[in-house]
Amino acid sequence: MALALDVDDLVEANRLAQQLRPWFGVAKVGLELFTAAGPDAIGAMIDAGYEVFLDIKLHDIPTTVGKSANVAGALGASYLTMHAHGGATMLRAGVDGFLEGARNAGLPEPTALAITVLTSDEEAPAHIVPNRLRVAVEAGCGGIVCAAADLKDIREMAPRTMRVVPGIRAAGAERHDQPKAVTPTEALQAGANLLVVGRAVTLADDPAAAAAALFAGVE
Ligand code: C5P
Numbered sequence: 001m002a003l004a005l006d007v008d009d010l011v012e013a014n015r016l017a018q019q020l021r022p023w024f025g026v027a028k029v030g031l032e033l034f035t036a037a038g039p040d041a042i043g044a045m046i047d048a049g050y051e052v053f054l055d056i057k058l059h060d061i062p063t064t065v066g067k068s069a070n071v072a073g074a075l076g077a078s079y080l081t082m083h084a085h086g087g088a089t090m091l092r093a094g095v096d097g098f099l100e101g102a103r104n105a106g107l108p109e110p111t112a113l114a115i116t117v118l119t120s121d122e123e124a125p126a127h128i129v130p131n132r133l134r135v136a137v138e139a140g141c142g143g144i145v146c147a148a149a150d151l152k153d154i155r156e157m158a159p160r161t162m163r164v165v166p167g168i169r170a171a172g173a174e175r176h177d178q179p180k181a182v183t184p185t186e187a188l189q190a191g192a193n194l195l196v197v198g199r200a201v202t203l204a205d206d207p208a209a210a211a212a213a214l215f216a217g218v219e
Pocket of ligand 1: 167176197
């Protein structure tokens with residue numbers, strides 16, 4: 001399980017990370033926290049016992065993406081997101097940079113993740129997800145971030161690709177801005193390998209109790 005630390009303050013992120021460590025092995029550091037705290041956020045989560053998922057959705061010229069991904073690898077991120085929209089050359093540069101950065105720092109091989117389409121992009125035509133998936137897999141990305149609804153197609157097209165799914169909620173719970181929310185069990189049964197959970201626990205009065213309830217009965 002990946003905990004989405006969508007906060008702008010490292011003190012708050014650390015508090016959530018400590019409280020929720022029994023439920024999560026991966027801490028997702030997104031643009032908000034990374035803009036606020038930078039590499040310190042990565043180091044703090046590693047020190048707290050998490051693998052770090054650096055969700056900064058790189059999308060730039062291949063040289064810039066490659067060099068940035070190299071830094072992310074050297075800092076110890078285990079996962080890094082890039083926009084598949086950036087194309088094969090950019091993704092390949094990002095994958096190579098990420099792996100090289102980790103290797104040079106003596107760290108285990110990390111996994112580059114491709115974003116196919118943002119859930120907020122309501123105008124994206126249906127054929128875009130399979131097209132971008134193909135580009136991402138050919139460029140060497142080890143995983144893909146996708147909606148639970150796309151899991152079946154992605155499993156068929158790229159069975160060895162890791163499938164990361166956000167938009168997780170308890171049945172009947174507040175969806176916030178997640179149009180395609182599913183329960184943990186639904187996502188896992190549909191073939192998700194890593195679930196990303198944010199506000200369902202981070203906004204709760206008692207985050208640990210919310211996590212316990214959300215994951216009750218999940219294998
Ligand atoms: O909705 P929740 O707080 O669980 O969001 C967790 C993660 O899901 C966010 O950090 C973001 O990466 C992703 N997300 C998404 N689509 C949305 C809202 C969030 O994919 N509409």
